[in-house]
Amino acid sequence: MNTYYPVGQTVFFDSASANDKICAIAVTSLSGHLVGIYTTIRTLTFTSVYGKVVTASGIMPPPFTVPDDTDHNQKDAHVATIDGTDDFVVVWTSNTTGNYLTWIRRFRVVEDGRVIPVSATAQLSNSGGDHMAPRVVFLPVEKLFLVIWISVHNHDVQYRYVACSETDGSFENITDIATLNDTVDRDYFSTDLDICNDKTLSLCVINTPTCVIAALKRSHNEVGVYEILRPESGHAIQQNLPVYQVDNISKFDIGYDSRGSVKIVYVHTGSSPVYGDTLVENNLPQATGGPLQLNQLYQPCGRPVIVPVVNIAPPAGAFASAGINYLVGWEIDGTGCFFNRFNADFFALGGETGINSNDAATDNLRLCITDNQIAAVFQASKNEALHLGENAGILMHVYYLP
Numbered sequence: 001m002n003t004y005y006p007v008g009q010t011v012f013f014d015s016a017s018a019n020d021k022i023c024a025i026a027v028t029s030l031s032g033h034l035v036g037i038y039t040t041i042r043t044l045t046f047t048s049v050y051g052k053v054v055t056a057s058g059i060m061p062p063p064f065t066v067p068d069d070t071d072h073n074q075k076d077a078h079v080a081t082i083d084g085t086d087d088f089v090v091v092w093t094s095n096t097t098g099n100y101l102t103w104i105r106r107f108r109v110v111e112d113g114r115v116i117p118v119s120a121t122a123q124l125s126n127s128g129g130d131h132m133a134p135r136v137v138f139l140p141v142e143k144l145f146l147v148i149w150i151s152v153h154n155h156d157v158q159y160r161y162v163a164c165s166e167t168d169g170s171f172e173n174i175t176d177i178a179t180l181n182d183t184v185d186r187d188y189f190s191t192d193l194d195i196c197n198d199k200t201l202s203l204c205v206i207n208t209p210t211c212v213i214a215a216l217k218r219s220h221n222e223v224g225v226y227e228i229l230r231p232e233s234g235h236a237i238q239q240n241l242p243v244y245q246v247d248n249i250s251k252f253d254i255g256y257d258s259r260g261s262v263k264i265v266y267v268h269t270g271s272s273p274v275y276g277d278t279l280v281e282n283n284l285p286q287a288t289g290g291p292l293q294l295n296q297l298y299q300p301c302g303r304p305v306i307v308p309v310v311n312i313a314p315p316a317g318a319f320a321s322a323g324i325n326y327l328v329g330w331e332i333d334g335t336g337c338f339f340n341r342f343n344a345d346f347f348a349l350g351g352e353t354g355i356n357s358n359d360a361a362t363d364n365l366r367l368c369i370t371d372n373q374i375a376a377v378f379q380a381s382k383n384e385a386l387h388l389g390e391n392a393g394i395l396m397h398v399y400y401l402p
Contacts, residue, residue: 003032003056003370005398014393017041022394023077023196025366027379028086032056034369037077049074051093055113064115072096076133083140091134102149103124103132106164108111119169127364129153132193135205146212151317175236182224185217204254215254221247244279244329255306257344258324265328271300274330276346292346304330307367329365336362337378355397374399
């Protein structure tokens, strides 16, 4: 499916708050609308979660508010689209009750580009203590959502499966809250946690044909990788995959390879290139040769992201079986953001592209791809030569695929 997002660089969102932060972006399955979720200061007291849509035809309606209670602080949001529809869900953390809890809400992009809520806000975590950084993935065959988050109160990682009613939009807990059977880096356990903007911590979750894969940092030298199987009799079963070991790992991201493995891109702490490698899955060995450096411009890189290149409207549950490749993006401090396209062996398929390189504050890149366009959404202080409000806003740059 082709899309017609405005080509070139445009303002995605800008305000006078000096605190506009991108959280996540996604493309709806049915029509190919781009959905961006971000935070900004609503009043002098509260930061709230908002969304903005760029329709497949290029229309840019006004932003919408994600929570139905904005008189508290919300942050660290994530989005998942629902196969075969223009619906999506957003998860976030909010201190509505005094503690930070995790929440979910479902939305729909209607024909004229407006976004309407089709559910009320539902609480995911328990009420005791603080629960941070929810991440969500949709399972198209089972029509379920797997949500995972950090429990600061219990010093563990928790998750559960939920379903959303097609009649009244209510959410139903399919499993009880489960605890990840492993230890993770203690730096996760803080109410200051904001993985969307953090430069060293990651919490990744992706769907595969047989299970959900989650990945977190176990230590400064280890990434824990976990299979969370489809729910059975109200329970979610976890299996620990081999730990990925790399010295001084910092920010990372993962993506699914339909050959049956999971890809990882990462940087080390300090001055580091971007590396790509294959994680172990289903007892398959790692790819021979180890990690490959991905950036061509040799500068210190940060916060890499990886996006599989697949059709945006495949049949429900379908996964491309051949010719898979990836977009990988990253930031370079003081030089803007970059991305390139790679095959499943992390061989570059061309030269890398720089984004807004004249702005030293350009960073925190998000990428998505349709059948004919690539969209990059990122934070910046300037749009080319023009300063954004209070030197902090969110831009979008759209490219046609060659």
